[in-house]
Amino acid sequence: MIQGRLGQLRPAIAVVLGSGLGGAADDLTDKVTIPYRDIPGFPTSGVIGHAGELRVGKMGGVDVAIMVGRVHMYEGYSASEAAFPVRVLGEIGAKTVVLTNAAGSLNPQLATGDLMLIVDQINMTGTSPIDMNTQRETPFIDMGRAYDPQLWEVVTRAAAKTINRPLHLGVYVGVKGPQYETPAELKFYRAAGGDAIGMSTVIECIAAREADIAVIGVSVITNMPLLEHGASHQDVVSSGSEVIPDMKALLAEVLANHHHV
Ligand code: HPA
Numbered sequence: 630m631i632q633g634r635l636g637q638l639r640p641a642i643a644v645v646l647g648s649g650l651g652g653a654a655d656d657l658t659d660k661v662t663i664p665y666r667d668i669p670g671f672p673t674s675g676v677i678g679h680a681g682e683l684r685v686g687k688m689g690g691v692d693v694a695i696m697v698g699r700v701h702m703y704e705g706y707s708a709s710e711a712a713f714p715v716r717v718l719g720e721i722g723a724k725t726v727v728l729t730n731a732a733g734s735l736n737p738q739l740a741t742g743d744l745m746l747i748v749d750q751i752n753m754t755g756t757s758p759i760d761m762n763t764q765r766e767t768p769f770i771d772m773g774r775a776y777d778p779q780l781w782e783v784v785t786r787a788a789a790k791t792i793n794r795p796l797h798l799g800v801y802v803g804v805k806g807p808q809y810e811t812p813a814e815l816k817f818y819r820a821a822g823g824d825a826i827g828m829s830t831v832i833e834c835i836a837a838r839e840a841d842i843a844v845i846g847v848s849v850i851t852n853m854p855l856l857e858h859g860a861s862h863q864d865v866v867s868s869g870s871e872v873i874p875d876m877k878a879l880l881a882e883v884l885a886n887h888h889h890v
Pocket residue numbers: 731732733734809810826827828851852854860865
């Protein structure tokens with residue numbers, strides 16, 4: 630159904646854009662836009678259920694599929710529903726997915742406006758998108774190199790070429806939310822080895838690995854909850870959108886180079 634609408638487009642790489650980052654998909658050319666409600670099975674039963682769409686087109690001459698708007702577990706979706714967009718990307722041929730998100734800093738070195746390349750994750754949602762009823766070789770997916778180390782270099786090189794802000798390497802903690810963390814929880818996640826925290830990505834990463842899709846993760850640090858004694862959604866959204874031009878440039882450069890691994 631989706632394939633039929635893509636014409637000549639064959640996106641081997643896909644992107645999921647996080648909160649406030651939708652603008653990074655504005656420059657696609659030869660674009661096909663498919664509202665989520667037109668995708669069979671796409672979860673729409675959420676509490677908030679805001680609109681989203683899949684855009685497939687070209688960025689810097691490279692075919693790419695971009696999910697603008699994701700499905701969060703805090704909206705009432707199951708882990709399996711949260712993973713659905715990534716499964717769709719796999720179905721249309723994506724071999725690599727770039728998961729982006731807005732995240733709070735847990736590490737004093739990571740300031741608002743910085744980027745963090747995710748090198749590993751801690752799934753604190755207590756759930757998994759892996760469905761035991763699916764016929765497959767094994768449900769015991771290896772997460773040892775969930776964020777492909779070969780792709781880290783592609784991103785760090787692309788960042789050196791395109792952006793004027795720090796790109797740190799760090800561990801992303803994924804929680805269910807929707808409430809932000811207490812100071813005690815933040816200290817706990819920091820002590821556990823987390824560098825940034827957010828309410829997405831970890832479930833999608835697991836689903837991508839199950840589908841043998843390589844994962845790149847990029848967090849935009851939108852707030853510093855330990856330092857700021859809490860978090861505000863307003864800050865998260867506004868700091869996220871400030872980074873859009875850099876995120877666009879970084880994605881275009883990653884797209885141009887991701888196959889050179
Ligand atoms: N905590 C959890 N999720 C977030 C944060 C935070 O501080 N910032 C952006 N997403």
